[in-house]
Amino acid sequence: MAAGRATTMKTAPRSSPLQDSGQPAAAASPADAGPRELRYDVIRNRLRQAILDGRVAAGLVLLEGPVAKVFGTSRVPVRKAFEMLHDEDLLRKFPGRGYLVAPPGVEPSPQRLPIDEAALGLDVPDATIYIPSESERIYGQLEQAISTCVVFGHFRIDETRATEHFRVNRAAVREALGRLVDRGLVEKNVYSSWRAGPLTARAISQDFELRLLLAPEALRLSGPKLDPAALAGLRRELAAEALDMESLLAVEREIHVDCLAHHQNVKLHRFLKLCELPLIVNQLFCRMFRQPVNPVVVAEYARIVGNLCDGRFDQAAEALADHLRAAGKRAPPQLKALAVLPEPPLPDYVVRIV
Amino acid sequence: MSSQGKSTRPPRQRALRVLGTSVTLLESLRRCAEADLGMAIEYQVLTGFDAQRQAVIEPGSFDVYDQWFHSIDYLWPTGALQAIDTDRIAHWNEINALPRSGRLAPGARYGRGCNPVTRLYVQADGTLGDTPSGRISMLPLTHNADSFAYLPAELSRLIGDVTESWAWLVSPRCEGRVALQADAAIGALDVALALQASGEMHFDDIGNLSIEEIDGMIELLIAKKKMGLFAGFWGDCAEAASLMARKRVAIQSNWSPAADDYVRVGLDCRIASPAEGYRAWYGGQGISSRLQGPMLDAAYRYLNWWLSGRAGAVMARQGFYIANPERSRAYLGEAEWDYWYGGQPAREDLPGTGGNILVRRGSVRDGGSYERRMSRVAVWNTVMDEHNYLVRKWTEFMRTD
16 A cells, blocks of 8 residues: 555545535536646746746756656656746757756856756755646546446447547547546447446446455455555544545545555456446445445444454455445445436536437 | 513424325325324325435435335435334234235235335344344335236237236237336336246246346337337326327226226226236335434324324225225225225225225226235336346337337
């Protein structure tokens, strides 16, 4: 397990899909997708502020490669940022490679110094900028729309409409859909369109069967490599009186995804990713019906985490298997209840087949 | 204003809100209950599906939920209802064996699908099951065995056979003369019974069809639809009567209260007692999980009133049975009791719930007595595991031209 929740949970918190009107919502506007920040803008703005604040030595020679390394990007956005700063007269060309830092009113002479975060005046220790790619930016919304629509029938995902909806290129849509194929939520073969749903009790039951076969072993293998501090954090969270549904769902994801991924068997990891329907259905159910925290479920998770914390990995695996059997019984009624919901407004890139 | 000027009377209790369908929420009953109990009662009458949806999405919008046992599959997992304490149900011990054990008598057939006993008792882990406990999901009340309705003169000409069978509903001889209930939960069960009876399909468990069985059934139905077997689909009793009166429908799915509509439009319609058994349903009342204090007490009083006899008699006059029949006997005429429960020929004209003549002297109820009819349940109305899939496929069938 990674250092903690903040680093392992990259998905943004989502509001309940069931709106105050009682209608589930799946058709969020494109503006609800992750922020569309451009890398060169971020780099330009950070360097610009550092130069104007005098945090960068006048005359420092900036080269694309080292600066890109500091920001954790390719050279392309750095080159673009340099050009923009040059247009603003904050960088100057000189007879050599790169640009010179030229604060207003200063006549700089070249200073060839090692380029690191401090040299660039970046006051945070880790300056690497995390800007999601286009496909990462749209993934959350795409996943939410598709995991909702499958409850209501069989759908085709229209690539062209999706590119227009999200205002991204086709490659980004394909990459995001490809990730959903990996999770077993979308299907695609060479000649067919992207398809999703309908969610069936059998598909969920089969995912449970596979999870029951694989997940306990994955936990047994991963257990010794999990971070004790993070496990203690999970234990505290499960014992907290103020545990709410969103926190419990986050813990659920930690246990069923992150805690099972710290082993070397790549195929095992891939197979587990393919059977996440139980998680998807439970999340949908709990969010759409605004369910209170179920103490029975909390106790099941507490038993798994408690055993992991105490280094009893066989018992943790056993507790996970028991939990999966119990959850497998809870799932079919959840699916039936979802069928009562009115069909939410779906985005236009989701086209009904049946 | 000083506090001394305020009234010391307790605040007036709000009306008890009962959510359900027109099957049981009759205005005459509401007025009776108000008079007997001395409290205000509001009925929210919706279609079956809308009532289920409202109960699940807005569990705070009702106090008592009055519907079919199979809808508990939606309401219980979502936490819309609270367990009912059987110690607070005065006549609990009078409720007969049908909902308690799944069979009216030891030798009776155990109906597949949502047999009410499978959803009755709250188990130790909070789920529902048939192991008796002192807490129940819904109070078992009204129930009946349904089949199909047909015009005897027409069917005699079309089929010729005298043994009533679900197979008639899918017989090519009835081309263009068949109608079905539009709701997948009921219409699909009727045709599943029909296809099984005709030998065109076999289902491992007719109360819980698999994906392949659903696919096979819908494929067959679409082919039959294209060949012109079905004349229409209906959503309520009035539509059902209209299809028979105006669209040459000779045989169709049935709801018991439609008998009144058939009489009203002058149809000589018979309700079948199929050789393969009935499709039955069980209704009951549940209490909102949000209810507590005086309103919870009011809900228990209302539930108890339903078992006190008067409501059971009103239900009997539209063909429904009640869970403790003997209590309602005192509120029925002897001829009424003998016709509705005894299965004997009507000794006189008998009224329906509205006071109009529903049963003519000499008529005999299809299938005979209560014991005989409710011992021949082939399948209970149900929400199958693949209900979601069935509904989508049923919609595909309905949309096919």
